[in-house]
Amino acid sequence: MRLEVLNPQAATIEQTVKAAHRPSDLQGKRIGLYWNLKAGGDHALTRAAELLTERLPGVTFKRYWGEVGSLFRMATASDVERIAAECDAVIGTTSD
Numbered sequence: 327m328r329l330e331v332l333n334p335q336a337a338t339i340e341q342t343v344k345a346a347h348r349p350s351d352l353q354g355k356r357i358g359l360y361w362n363l364k365a366g367g368d369h370a371l372t373r374a375a376e377l378l379t380e381r382l383p384g385v386t387f388k389r390y391w392g393e394v395g396s397l398f399r400m401a402t403a404s405d406v407e408r409i410a411a412e413c414d415a416v417i418g419t420t421s422d
Contacts, residue, residue, distance in 0.1 A: 349414055354384035358413035361391050363399045367419030374417050388412060 349355060357378065359371040375387045390409055392399035401409075409416055 352378065352385055352415060353382045355382075355414035356386045356388060356412065358409045358416035359387050359389045360401065360409065360416055360418035361389065361399075362401075362418075362420050363391060363395075363397065364420055370419050371417060390416075 357375075359375060361367045361371055371389070378385055390401075390405070392401040392405055394400045394402055
Protein backbone atom coordinates (compact mmCIF):
# COMPACT_ATOMS: atom_id res chain seq x y z
CA MET A 327 0.00 0.00 0.00
CA ARG A 328 1.26 3.48 -0.87
CA LEU A 329 0.20 6.74 0.78
CA GLU A 330 0.47 9.92 -1.32
CA VAL A 331 0.46 13.20 0.61
CA LEU A 332 -0.68 16.29 -1.29
CA ASN A 333 -0.18 19.91 -0.34
CA PRO A 334 -3.63 21.59 -0.10
CA GLN A 335 -2.12 25.06 -0.44
CA ALA A 336 -2.66 26.80 -3.75
CA ALA A 337 0.28 28.11 -5.73
CA THR A 338 0.92 31.81 -5.19
CA ILE A 339 0.54 34.10 -8.17
CA GLU A 340 2.45 37.35 -7.98
CA GLN A 341 1.51 40.35 -10.05
CA THR A 342 3.35 43.61 -10.28
CA VAL A 343 1.90 46.88 -11.47
CA LYS A 344 3.82 49.99 -12.42
CA ALA A 345 3.08 52.83 -10.02
CA ALA A 346 0.80 55.55 -11.36
CA HIS A 347 2.18 58.99 -12.17
CA ARG A 348 2.06 61.26 -9.12
CA PRO A 349 1.30 64.92 -9.74
CA SER A 350 3.86 67.25 -8.17
CA ASP A 351 1.11 69.53 -6.85
CA LEU A 352 -2.55 68.84 -6.07
CA GLN A 353 -3.60 72.47 -5.62
CA GLY A 354 -6.60 73.22 -7.85
CA LYS A 355 -6.84 69.61 -9.04
CA ARG A 356 -9.81 67.24 -9.14
CA ILE A 357 -9.33 64.16 -6.96
CA GLY A 358 -11.43 61.04 -7.38
CA LEU A 359 -12.60 59.26 -4.23
CA TYR A 360 -13.10 55.56 -5.02
CA TRP A 361 -15.03 53.43 -2.51
CA ASN A 362 -15.70 49.73 -2.96
CA LEU A 363 -18.54 49.81 -0.39
CA LYS A 364 -16.57 48.01 2.34
CA ALA A 365 -17.42 49.21 5.84
CA GLY A 366 -15.82 52.47 6.90
CA GLY A 367 -14.23 53.29 3.57
CA ASP A 368 -16.64 56.14 2.92
CA HIS A 369 -15.72 57.72 6.26
CA ALA A 370 -12.00 57.47 5.48
CA LEU A 371 -12.53 59.13 2.10
CA THR A 372 -14.62 61.91 3.63
CA ARG A 373 -11.90 62.61 6.18
CA ALA A 374 -9.16 62.55 3.53
CA ALA A 375 -11.14 65.08 1.49
CA GLU A 376 -11.60 67.31 4.54
CA LEU A 377 -7.88 67.28 5.33
CA LEU A 378 -6.86 67.94 1.73
CA THR A 379 -9.38 70.78 1.42
CA GLU A 380 -7.77 72.47 4.44
CA ARG A 381 -4.31 72.23 2.87
CA LEU A 382 -4.94 72.70 -0.84
CA PRO A 383 -6.97 75.70 -2.06
CA GLY A 384 -9.20 74.98 -5.04
CA VAL A 385 -9.02 71.19 -4.83
CA THR A 386 -12.28 69.46 -5.81
CA PHE A 387 -13.50 65.91 -5.35
CA LYS A 388 -15.70 63.46 -7.21
CA ARG A 389 -16.92 60.20 -5.66
CA TYR A 390 -16.93 56.87 -7.47
CA TRP A 391 -17.76 53.22 -6.86
CA GLY A 392 -17.46 50.24 -9.17
CA GLU A 393 -20.08 49.01 -11.62
CA VAL A 394 -19.72 45.33 -10.68
CA GLY A 395 -20.87 43.63 -7.49
CA SER A 396 -23.53 44.10 -4.86
CA LEU A 397 -22.21 44.16 -1.29
CA PHE A 398 -18.73 45.08 -2.49
CA ARG A 399 -18.13 46.92 -5.75
CA MET A 400 -15.25 46.36 -8.16
CA ALA A 401 -14.06 48.82 -10.76
CA THR A 402 -14.23 47.63 -14.34
CA ALA A 403 -11.77 48.68 -17.02
CA SER A 404 -14.33 51.24 -18.23
CA ASP A 405 -14.65 52.60 -14.67
CA VAL A 406 -10.89 53.05 -14.48
CA GLU A 407 -10.76 54.79 -17.86
CA ARG A 408 -13.62 57.13 -16.93
CA ILE A 409 -12.08 58.04 -13.57
CA ALA A 410 -8.67 58.63 -15.16
CA ALA A 411 -10.23 60.92 -17.77
CA GLU A 412 -12.16 62.94 -15.17
CA CYS A 413 -9.57 63.25 -12.36
CA ASP A 414 -5.98 64.29 -11.81
CA ALA A 415 -5.48 61.83 -8.93
CA VAL A 416 -7.50 59.18 -7.09
CA ILE A 417 -7.73 58.02 -3.49
CA GLY A 418 -9.22 54.55 -3.02
CA THR A 419 -10.22 52.62 0.07
CA THR A 420 -10.50 48.92 0.78
CA SER A 421 -10.19 46.67 3.79
CA ASP A 422 -9.76 42.97 4.42
